[in-house]
Amino acid sequence: MRVIGVTGGIASGKSTVTDILKKRFSYIVIDADQLARQAVERGSPGLIKIAAVFGQEVIKENGELNRSLLGEMIANDEQARKKLNAIVHPVIKKLYDSQIAFYKKSGIPTVFYDCPLLFETNLQNCVDETILVVSDKEIRINRIMKRDKLTREQATKRIEMQMSDEDKINLADTIIENNGSLDDLLITTNAYFTRRKLLVK
Template sequence: MHRVGLTGGIAAGKSTVAARLRRLGAAVIDHDVLAREVVAPGSSGLEAVAEAFGQEVVTVLGELDRAALGAQVFADPMARERLNAIVHPLVTEAAREREAAAVADGSTVVVHDIPLLVETGQAGHFDELVVVDAPPELRVQRLVASRGLTETQAWDRLAAQADDEARIAVADVVLDGSGAVSELEDQVDALWAVWADRHPAGSAR
């Protein structure tokens, strides 16, 4: 089984890479999805977040108010560290369970899609680390266009992550996400072909 860590700066193209790998046959474990699941209504994770950041981060329906929480953590590194200390261990355990299930189902290439892979010290936990990279200015443009953020908010989102040099320094493979989607998918296809040569059974699930 080939374990891959996939990461990249926000709006660099990581989601495109993950989607392509899934279509090619990889088992993709989305840690963003797991991060939402571990703070679902009624969960111990949500209870811990509310205790740390106040009941104002929980809606009247008992759900996590992501906007309220984001207002506290995106511009405050210490608050972000407190949040990570609560959520990341829960996500790690959930990811371990998903990986075991994928392997039991016959998957031979398992990709962990982790936005904060470098920030959480997981760079050495995989057989191969793939980083999707794109210029910061382009990523800000994408965030403003696709998510309705102001430029200031977009730059704050970038600042909340590891800098590009830190990600690239630990990468085994760097994919260029600055071009068209089709260009990025071509790079993924080429990488998949390399994996298939190394792990012949990995070309299909």
């Protein structure tokens, strides 16, 4: 079974590409964000560890993770972010391995892994090849401002908190540029599938 990792910075259009994979081409896409939610769901060992490290106040009265509070706690604290990743990432990897094993046993020939932090967490070694979705910085800033109702300064900060596209490009096998319309992205994505002979699953 071939596993293809799909990644990209905030507002690059990565999620749009994975939507195309699922809805237009009917591919299986494992969603790292969904795995991350499972890793810290109510009563899970991951959530218990987070409370032990960051304090019981990060747990809501209903037992769920207070994501906004935890986000504020790690926003400007690199060490806190590393502590959180050390708790969550091993759980996500275990969930990922379980899904991969399931699809492999099912005889699925190609699976995509939608993972925003693929390169940051060195998970490129867990897939057979990688796709990086990139967009010009100015386009990304405008998308974030419109989507999240943020100021230009806030949008820029979100981008600069992440690994740069330049560093990611050096690690990626395939680059998909998303600076145009949805139709442009469809054409680019379809060209990738044709080149890689993936249209027939």
